[in-house]
Each structure stands twice: as structure tokens, then as C-alpha cells.
Amino acid sequence: MSKAMSRQRDAQFIPVSFTLNGRSQEIEVEPHELLLDVVRDRLGLTGVKRSCDVEVCGACTLLVDGRPVSACTTLAFEVRGRSVLTIEGLAENGKLHPLQQAFIEHGGFQCGFCTPGMILAAKALLDEIPNPTEEQLKHFMHGNLCRCTGYKKIIESIMAAAKRMRSKA
């Protein structure tokens, strides 16, 4: 939707200054705009997916201030003053994050649709609990659904990444 179209006589615009994948951004959004739409359509980062659209499946997971949110049900203005991390922001200078590496090595994805959300949620988990038990992992990741893998490889990938991240720390 172009600015011209949406600038009605009394449209309300909210300035949103935030950090996106480490870089400062300044945009204006209308109150009703959803974070998922702004990130995908306006900012062109399509790693985040719209899937169930009711905050259940986790395919739209983004990290805001390091914590997982459902972008499909978050109003875009809510990220003002915060830092947002998408899957595109995980690798540094072309070097994959240990989680991304582990998912590749351990077969943690098949179609890949749930994967961006899955990896971001896993990052939030490991940032909070660097050495999770399988039960803690499953509980935290409970809201990220996968229709392909049956979860076993996802758990292995996350545990392997956790191990690697701990040994590096």
C-alpha cells in the first residue's frame, strides 16, 4: 500500500525507531499494521512466515529484545525502541550461527517452512537456558510446530548447537 493511498485525511502514523538485525531503522506505521506484514512486505525480509495466523504454529516467530513473539499477532508499532532479530540477521558476515549449522548437519529441517521460526525460538531458548534438559527444550519449543520432521532431528540439532555454543563460550 503506497503512502499516498494510505495517507487519508486523518490517518494516524506512529514513528517507529528500532534496530533490525543490528541496524537502525526509522519507519512510520499505522496502528493497525502487523509486524509480520511490515517485516515481509515493507522491509523485504521474507524468512518469517505467515502460517496459522493465530499465534499457534510459530512459523512467524521473531525475536524482539531477544524474546520470541508471534509477528502475525503483534502490532508493528510495538517494536519502537526495541531490537528485532529475523532469521536473516543470525549469520554474521556470511558465517552461519551454530544453530543454523547444526540444523544443516543434523537434518533439522525438510521443507524448511517452520525452520526460521524454529531456529529463532531455539536461539531464545539457549540464550535463556544454555544447557537445557530435553524436557526444558520441549517445553520452550512447544509452540513451534513442524509437519515434516517429527521433531527428533530438531531436538538433536538444538542440543548439538547448545553443546557447541557452550564450548565456545
Next chain:
Amino acid sequence: MQFQKEVEISAPREKVWQFIWDVDRFISCVPGCKDAKTIEEGKRYTATMVEKVGPFKVEFPTMIEVIEREELSRIKAQASGADNKIGSRMKVDLDVSLRTQDDKTILGFVAGVDILGKLAALGHGIIKRKADQVLDEFAQAVKQKLEGDS
């Protein structure tokens, strides 16, 4: 969804029958129903049904059609409406019966209610309870109006 109600009214059958066809008074007994209009006497009527469940509100402009009529004993009618704001449709098949018991009239309703569209997302159970409530209040209001007059 199927509903069945019976209400005992201390009033003669003729009086109850007349009351039913007094559209304004009859419609005023239906909770949430307003703006009743006669399109064709004895055959077609319109009204607006407004119902609320918590924050969810529906407004169905409703068309009521009388399909069968047996003097003093039975009416078969169909009501249908759509709320385009919410994207839902409603259809009610109504069977009204009158019979005498001692010196009272037993007014019976059998209603088949269908709710289609988004409203159904609220959950069958909640809609059923609401519809049940509406029918209950309706039956009681009819009884009170008729008995209050005598």
C-alpha cells in the same frame, strides 16, 4: 441445533392465537428483536435481531415467512438473516403449536437453528446456550404479556 420449549399460559387459546398475529406485541417478546414490519399480512414480516455475547455483537436483518397455518393450532415459519459486517448467516425453522389443557393453553415451540459463517467460530456450545436463553426469555415474555392482560 434443535430446541424445544413449552410454556403454560393461563389464557384461552383464541387469545393466545390472536396475540401471535399481533406482530408488534409478539415481536416485542423476542429479546433483541426490534423494528418489526408487516410486508404481507399473515405471510411475510421483517425484523432486526440484535444479539450480544460478551464483546461479540450481531445484527441480523431478518425475513420471516409463514409457511403453514392451521387456525388456532399450528404455525410453521422460517426466519433467515445475514450480518454482513461479521460475515454470518442465520436460519431458523420454527414450529409453533397450541393446545388446550384444562383451562390453560400450552404454547409449544420447536426450533431448528442454523448459524453459518464466522460467528460459528465462537463455538457451537456458546451459540447454543445463547439461543436457548433467547427462546426461554421469549417464552416467558409471551406468557407474562398474555397473563398480565387477563
Next chain:
Amino acid sequence: MLRRFRLEEPDSVTQVSELLGRFGDNAKIYAGGTELLLAMKEGLVRYERLINVKGVKGLSDVVVDNGTVRIGALCTHRQVETSSMLQQKLPALVKLEQNVANVRVRQAGTIGGNLCFAEPHADPGTLLMALGAKMVAEKSSAKREIAAEEFFVDAFETSLEADEVLTEIRIPTPGANSRSAYLKFGYLERPSVGVALALTVNAGTISDTKIAVGCAGPAPRRVAEAEALFDGKGTQEAMRNLPAAGVIAGRAAEAISDLHGSQEYKEHIVGVLLKRAFQSLVS
């Protein structure tokens, strides 16, 4: 896409209350939005204005004050689930909050919002009822406490007035011999049946029993009739009364047959959960 709305950002409860009074049905309080935005996305509700209450300070604290635990209405489920103070005082509530929805909903959703939306298939209300909680409702001119039993009127309906704001939940700190548990059952995204049990055991005798059932019916309900089967009884006698209590509690749930299960099934599960809750507290 959501329909366009105007965002109001008041910074006091009085302002929120005034906005609610002024705009009535055309405005709605918006906190975490985890229920509200879903209903708006579905097109089931529409509002001209959303009142963002997150700018009002002082509504997201957890405090223990003279024997009362006070939880701010704007505390997210995540805050409640990770509060070490609450883990100490109300472990059953922490366990409940750990299992609400998923981590993303818990991150954004507030306990106050959950209570006010009064979605039947929800957990917190049921346990709060069994813990003797009181909801603090404020508006421009006044403040009152509403007992949990009076708070939940019907599906999606609370006893809050149109311009009232839920600001706090107050729970009496449980005594030393007081125990509580919340068990739920469900296989869909939202819980189908929830049972909360709180009681005190002193020298083998039970007292202060509170039983609440939720999720199965339109709103959580206390079941005084079942509580009477435990109060003043020894633990063995109370255990023998479990089946009867389960049947009473099942009926009190006002279970509705829906996609979550038939009325009979839910009533049966209420009995099962009550039994398990009791066994977990009194062994």
C-alpha cells in the same frame, strides 16, 4: 490485515477510564492483544479505537504486602511464570502460568487481559477462584474489589463496568498447611477442562476447601456443594467422598458439548482431575 483503528496511549488509569466512558463500545482496552487481535483479525469485533494501557505505570509489579500477594494486571504470563517470589508463595499459580498457551503468547499476553477477555477455555481464572483471589477494578472516581466468584459472569463476560479497568489481582498468602493444585486436560490448542483445588490439612483433618472448575463451561465456577464433602473430614473419609464430589463438580461446571468434547465426557474428566488433584495434595 486488521481494519484501521486509532491508537490512544493514556498514561493513567483515570485517563483510560475516561476514554472508555467517552467512546463506549467503539473503544477497547489493548494490552498484550493475544486474544483481542485474534478476534479483530477474524472480523468478529471491530473498534474505532484501541486504548494501549501498557503506558500506564505501576500495573505490572508483583508485590507481597502484609500477607497479600498483589499481581499487577499488566504482568505478562511470562513474568508470572518466572517470578521467584511467586514460585515461593504460589507455586501452583506459577505452574499454571508456565503452561498457558505457548512461550510467545506468554511473552505478550497479560494475566489481566486473560481474565478480562473471559474466554471460557482459559486457565488462570479457575485457580484464582480457588485461591480466594480478588480483582481490583478502578475507574476515574472509584476503586473496588471483586471476588473471583463474582468476576466471571458468562462466556466473554465479566462483571466489570464499561468504564472500569482491572488493575490488580490480590491473593491472600496461603497459610503454612495450605496446599493447592491446578490440573487441566486438553488436546486442542486451548484447554478443555480445568480443575483447581485448595485446602488446608491440620493433623489429618481437612479445612478451607475451595474447588473451582473451568474451561468446560462458559465461566469458572466455585463448587461449594463439593467442598462440603471435604471440609471438617479426616483425609480417609474425604477420599471416600471423592467420587461423589467429582459428580457434583462435574455438574457444576455447566459443561457444554462442543468440539472439545461432549457434556458427559467433560463432566467425567472433571471428576478425574478432581481425584488426581486431591491425591496430589493429600497422600
